[in-house]
Amino acid sequence: MKSRLDYIIDGCRRGDNDARRELYEEYAALMYGVICRYVHDRAAAQDLLHDGFITLYTKIGEFRGEGSFEGWCRRIFVNTALGYLRRNNPLEGADTEERLAKTGSAEASVIEKMGADDILKAIDRLPPGYRTILNLYAVDGYSHREIGQMLGVSENTSRSQYSRARGRLAEILTRNR
Amino acid sequence: MTEKDHIEELLHRKLHDHGQEPPQEVWTHIARSLEAGAVPPAPAPRRKLWRIAAAVTSAAAMLTAALLLVPSVEPPAEHLASVAPRQQDDRQAVERLIGSAITVDDLSRKLQGRETPSAHRSAPQVPYTETARLIAADAPAAEESADPTPAEIIRAATRTDERPPHRGESQPVPEAVPGRDRAGYSPSPQWETLAELKRRRTRRPKPGLSLYALNSSGIRTGGNGTPRPIVMATAPQAISVVNDHSILMKSGTRTPRQAIKMHHKYPVTVGIGIDYPLSARFSLESGVTYSYLQSTSATFTQQVSDYRLRQELHYIGIPLKLNYRLVDTPRFGFYAGAGGMLEKGVRGTRTTTILTRGTTAKERTSFKVEGVQPSVGASLGVEYKPAELVSIYLEPGISYYFDNSQPDNYRTEHPLNFSLKAGVRFNLSK
Numbered sequence: 211m212k213s214r215l216d217y218i219i220d221g222c223r224r225g226d227n228d229a230r231r232e233l234y235e236e237y238a239a240l241m242y243g244v245i246c247r248y249v250h251d252r253a254a255a256q257d258l259l260h261d262g263f264i265t266l267y268t269k270i271g272e273f274r275g276e277g278s279f280e281g282w283c284r285r286i287f288v289n290t291a292l293g294y295l296r297r298n299n300p301l302e303g304a305d306t307e308e309r310l311a312k313t314g315s316a317e318a319s320v321i322e323k324m325g326a327d328d329i330l331k332a333i334d335r336l337p338p339g340y341r342t343i344l345n346l347y348a349v350d351g352y353s354h355r356e357i358g359q360m361l362g363v364s365e366n367t368s369r370s371q372y373s374r375a376r377g378r379l380a381e382i383l384t385r386n387r
Numbered sequence: 388m389t390e391k392d393h394i395e396e397l398l399h400r401k402l403h404d405h406g407q408e409p410p411q412e413v414w415t416h417i418a419r420s421l422e423a424g425a426v427p428p429a430p431a432p433r434r435k436l437w438r439i440a441a442a443v444t445s446a447a448a449m450l451t452a453a454l455l456l457v458p459s460v461e462p463p464a465e466h467l468a469s470v471a472p473r474q475q476d477d478r479q480a481v482e483r484l485i486g487s488a489i490t491v492d493d494l495s496r497k498l499q500g501r502e503t504p505s506a507h508r509s510a511p512q513v514p515y516t517e518t519a520r521l522i523a524a525d526a527p528a529a530e531e532s533a534d535p536t537p538a539e540i541i542r543a544a545t546r547t548d549e550r551p552p553h554r555g556e557s558q559p560v561p562e563a564v565p566g567r568d569r570a571g572y573s574p575s576p577q578w579e580t581l582a583e584l585k586r587r588r589t590r591r592p593k594p595g596l597s598l599y600a601l602n603s604s605g606i607r608t609g610g611n612g613t614p615r616p617i618v619m620a621t622a623p624q625a626i627s628v629v630n631d632h633s634i635l636m637k638s639g640t641r642t643p644r645q646a647i648k649m650h651h652k653y654p655v656t657v658g659i660g661i662d663y664p665l666s667a668r669f670s671l672e673s674g675v676t677y678s679y680l681q682s683t684s685a686t687f688t689q690q691v692s693d694y695r696l697r698q699e700l701h702y703i704g705i706p707l708k709l710n711y712r713l714v715d716t717p718r719f720g721f722y723a724g725a726g727g728m729l730e731k732g733v734r735g736t737r738t739t740t741i742l743t744r745g746t747t748a749k750e751r752t753s754f755k756v757e758g759v760q761p762s763v764g765a766s767l768g769v770e771y772k773p774a775e776l777v778s779i780y781l782e783p784g785i786s787y788y789f790d791n792s793q794p795d796n797y798r799t800e801h802p803l804n805f806s807l808k809a810g811v812r813f814n815l816s817k
Binding site: 225227230231234238239240241242243246247256259260263264267268318321322324325326329330333344347348349350351376 | 393394395397398399401402403404405406407408409410412413414416417418420421425426427
């Protein structure tokens with residue numbers, strides 16, 4: 211039996227603008243949240259949300275109903291954000307030195323008590339390169355190999371940059387306590 | 388779970404589904420872009436209709452060939468029309484031969500008086516042409532016989548200087564000659580073939596036991612061909628799927644869940660079937676099948692190790708099929724059938740081969756396959772009968788496997804299948 215989402219997707223495939231509006235209402239907030247995690251500039255994030263939905267409507271015929279539609283959408287928006295970041299330096303602000311702050315139970319307990327908005331503010335203060343890798347690995351669950359391919363760096367670079375991003379985040383959180 | 392992983396888990400839990408309401412003008416811009424024709428309607432998913440059409444055409448061609456190549460049991464109407472006057476001519480010819488003193492009916496009565504019960508059944512059905520030919524052919528052999536043959540009867544009836552045997556005279560019943568009835572003539576081979584075909588046509592088939600193997604190949608791909616995320620290792624060390632992309636391991640590490648493309652090998656099925664005849668043409672077929680489905684992945688890397696996955700599924704099925712016998716000759720048979728099958732996955736195993744810095748380790752886990760796999764199918768069969776009780780058969784067919792949340796396998800990727808079944812059938816009684 212078809213779900214409401216299936217009908218919306220079918221409508222989008224046919225080019226029905228009402229269905230497209232429905233799809234936007236359904237996913238705009240979530241996908242805007244995804245983009246804002248990667249892109250600090252809100253005006254740019256809105257443009258990317260626009261571009262992401264246009265891409266989504268264009269490619270929706272390729273979605274065959276296997277797997278999660280939300281996961282498929284998320285990938286489109288992450289790629290859209292990465293495309294924007296790639297035009298700049300994707301690892302901008304990433305250190306070449308080892309500056310790992312010690313993370314431990316204190317950091318975990320701080321994050322535990324923090325709301326999503328506060329955590330995002332802390333992540334927002336990371337350099338774009340760190341922010342990207344932290345989001346890709348810790349929040350969106352990509353492997354270092356996938357991150358390496360997405361950003362055009364080696365797997366080891368991704369792994370080491372992620373460690374440094376975490377160290378930097380620990381520093382920010384410690385300072386804010 | 389280590390503290391680091393705990394932090395990642397926290398970040399994921401708090402941020403992954405965190406949304407922010409975008410400003411209203413974003414949709415306004417999108418709507419404007421849509422009105423400007425920025426997005427054409429998405430093309431409908433391509434359905435490989437030509438493959439289905441090819442399958443149907445092949446089946447139709449096979450059916451037509453089967454019907455055209457095997458001779459019909461009934462003679463054509465025009466043939467019958469030509470035979471009737473010929474029979475009348477033959478009757479007159481015989482009567483001219485034996486003279487007006489005796490008619491064919493008299494001759495027939497003479498013969499019937501000498502017939503054994505078996506001859507009585509067949510003799511009146513022999514065409515007159517056949518009778519005349521056999522009478523003539525029997526003439527030399529009859530001279531050596533102690534008993535008068537039909538040829539002698541005719542000769543006697545047409546000779547004026549010799550007395551034909553009187554009807555009242557005692558005439559011993561002759562011994563039957565192999566291949567001939569007691570009247571001394573044998574039915575023509577054509578007549579025997581026709582009689583055999585008629586017997587077969589009206590004879591109810593006997594129950595049969597068959598052993599077979601079946602292989603199938605996909606016609607239509609169910610998926611879009613993109614890699615599907617699976618829980619790697621599934622594993623004793625896996626605790627839970629954290630999200631679409633990663634799983635938690637007992638070791639405390641969080642392993643990204645990769646989208647791994649599995650290569651599904653052709654399923655292999657063997658089975659034992661029983662045919663139960665319902666009528667001269669219809670039969671019901673059931674039995675038990677065993678199917679083996681294997682899938683493997685290419686080697687992929689996660690962190691410091693290379694992984695290779697192999698999944699094996701074992702299904703036991705019960706088919707139920709109605710067959711219709713289209714043509715049945717002494718050597719060949721053609722039939723068509725349609726039905727369905729329910730299969731239950733009895734066992735599934737996943738084997739993970741882990742290669743780390745030159746060392747290889749294998750982890751094998753079993754899992755329960757929930758639910759059943761329903762399918763429907765149709766086939767055409769050709770049967771060759773080298774012996775009376777044994778036949779070998781080949782059945783090309785088409786099957787459709789319904790989506791019923793089964794583990795990924797060849798049939799979930801190719802729901803529509805061509806299949807080729809080959810087997811041996813034993814008739815359980817003569």
